[in-house]
Amino acid sequence: MARLRLRVSPGSSRNAISGWYGDALKLSVRAAPERGRANEAVATLLAQALALPRGAVTVVAGQAARDKTVEIAGLDAAAVRARIDAWLAGTG
Numbered sequence: 001m002a003r004l005r006l007r008v009s010p011g012s013s014r015n016a017i018s019g020w021y022g023d024a025l026k027l028s029v030r031a032a033p034e035r036g037r038a039n040e041a042v043a044t045l046l047a048q049a050l051a052l053p054r055g056a057v058t059v060v061a062g063q064a065a066r067d068k069t070v071e072i073a074g075l076d077a078a079a080v081r082a083r084i085d086a087w088l089a090g091t092g
Contacts, residue, residue: 001071002080003077
């Protein structure tokens with residue numbers, strides 16, 4: 001199980017993974033930061049990028065903040081980084 005730090009911009013014009021922001025991953029989601037909608041969008045976007053089921057990604061810290069921590073089941077930190085880098089290379 002891996003943990004990943006995120007920097008999230010809710011209410012953006014599109015859902016996107018922008019790249020690495022120091023040791024955190026920068027994401028933009030269209031969902032508004034209310035009633036957990038942005039957190040759900042973050043988890044869905046990451047699950048898609050990592051080719052994992054949605055339930056494998058859980059926001060464990062920063063539910064009401066731009067800086068979040070997610071826990072990713074089924075992958076170690078190196079595998080998460082490799083998959084994110086491959087996603088960024090394919091979409092960038």
